[in-house]
Amino acid sequence: MSGATGDAPYVRAMESADLPRVSAIFKSAFNEMYRRRGFGPVVADQSVGAAIAGAYRSHDPEHCLVVARGDRVVGSGFLHVRGATAGAGPITIDPAQQGSGCGRVLMEEICARADRDGVRSLRLIQDAFNEVSFCLYGRVGFVGRETLVRGGFPIRPDLGVRSLARRASRRDGIDAIVALERDLIGFDRARDYDLLGRMGEIFVLPDGAGVRGSLVRMVRGGVAVLGPIVSRDLDGALDLIQAAGADLPLRTEFRLLIPATRSDLLSACYDAGFEVHSLCTYMVRGAFEPFRAYYLPTLFPESG
Ligand SMILES: CC(C)(COP(=O)(O)OP(=O)(O)OC[C@H]1O[C@@H](n2cnc3c(N)ncnc32)[C@H](O)[C@@H]1OP(=O)(O)O)[C@@H](O)C(=O)NCCC(=O)NCCS
Structure with missing residues (x-):
């Protein structure tokens, strides 16, 4: 971790006293970045950043970081290590401090910690x-590997599949889902599924004693965020998405990230009313093999 010298930005562990400032920066950094590009605000109030930082401080306490200048916090970032793979984010810098090297110092520390952890x-x-975050991540070694199409459905899309997916029961446990992810996408993250099971609902596609697909749904105030979704095949992915809408009020909106390379899934979703908000880039620093599955990542937790 870097130390304080004059006004140079340095990184240190996040403390609970930092949370009000971290959540204020989270809100202003994202809303300002969206506003500059013609979008409306995406972070309604400071409670969003506080909830994310609070959840990560108990879920991944080793790597919750702030970047500071003197004694003033100017940004924050999180690293989520899961064995040989890891995720980074969210990363935010105070709009008044952007463009002066704070993001670079923070990302270099995150990469150094990931390297140290193997x-x-x-x-x-x-x-x-x-373009700023894309360049910053590229400068520290990340490569754009996939385009993710970010958008939403009106609820209960008719995707034309038989519904075999169902809400996971206690009996299903999460071991089968963790084993499926390990096999198809190389992540080993039981701790995330424990958290997701507490914060949302898990749907599965049963397959003998195991599962051939799973989906996590988090419903908050008229919006149902879907993901991670993992399925061995197209029908499984469609089935899971369809099943996740069956019991929700009609005013609910689905939101999800669909990999652009899965054009069959995208096209089935367009036919059912999928409307695109924007595109995201899935970036990887180090080893990457294209996924052997229909994998729809999510922004919480950002572990893969
Ligand atoms: C993205 C963000 C974290 C970057 O932080 P920052 O402190 O402004 O970044 P820095 O000034 O340290 O670094 C930006 C780098 O990108 C480069 N860059 C920026 N725009 C560029 C462009 N158009 N072309 C080429 N390079 C560019 C800069 O030169 C710099 O590289 P360098 O370190 O080699 O000089 C910050 O802008 C932010 O909080 N944005 C809003 C929230 C957000 O989008 N977070 C990312 C979520 S994934």
Whole structure:
């Protein structure tokens, strides 16, 4: 970790006293970045950043970081190590301090920590219209590997599949889902599924004693965020998405990130009313093999 010298930015561990400033920066950094590019605000109030930082401080306490100048916090970032793979994010710098090297110092520390922990493949998701974050991540070794199409459905899309997916029961456990992810996408993240099971609902496609697909749904105030979704095949992915809408009020909106290379999934979703908001880039520093599955990542937790 870097130390304080004059006004130069340095990185240190996040403390609970930093949370009000971290959440204020989270809100202003994202809303300002979206505003500059013609979008409306995406972070309604400071409670969003506080909730994310609070959740990560208990979920991944080793790598919750702030970047500071003197005694003033100017940004924050998070690293989520899961064995040989890891995720980074969210990363935010105070708009008044952007463009002066704070993001670079923070990202260099995150990469150094991942290297020290033996991570071979570090991943993140950035908004493709944000040329600054794309360049910053590229400068520290990330490569754009996939385009993610970010958008939403009106609820209960008719995707024309038989519904075999169902809400996971206690009996299903999460071991089968963790084993499926390990096999198809190389992540080993039981701790994330524990958290997701507490914060949202998990759907599965049963397959003998195991599962051949799973989906996580988080419903908050009229919006149902879907992901991670993992499925061995197209029908499984469609089935899971369809099943996740069956019991929700009609005013609910689905939101998800669909890999552009899965054009069959995209096209089935367009036919059912999928409307695109924007594009994101899935960036990887280090090893990467294209996924052997239909994998739809999510922005929480950002572990892959
Ligand atoms: C993205 C963000 C974290 C970057 O932080 P920052 O402190 O402004 O970044 P820095 O000034 O340290 O570094 C930016 C780098 O990108 C480069 N860069 C920026 N725009 C560029 C462009 N158009 N072309 C080429 N390089 C560019 C800069 O030269 C710099 O590279 P360098 O370190 O080699 O000089 C910050 O702008 C932010 O908080 N944005 C809003 C929230 C957000 O989008 N977060 C990312 C979520 S994935």
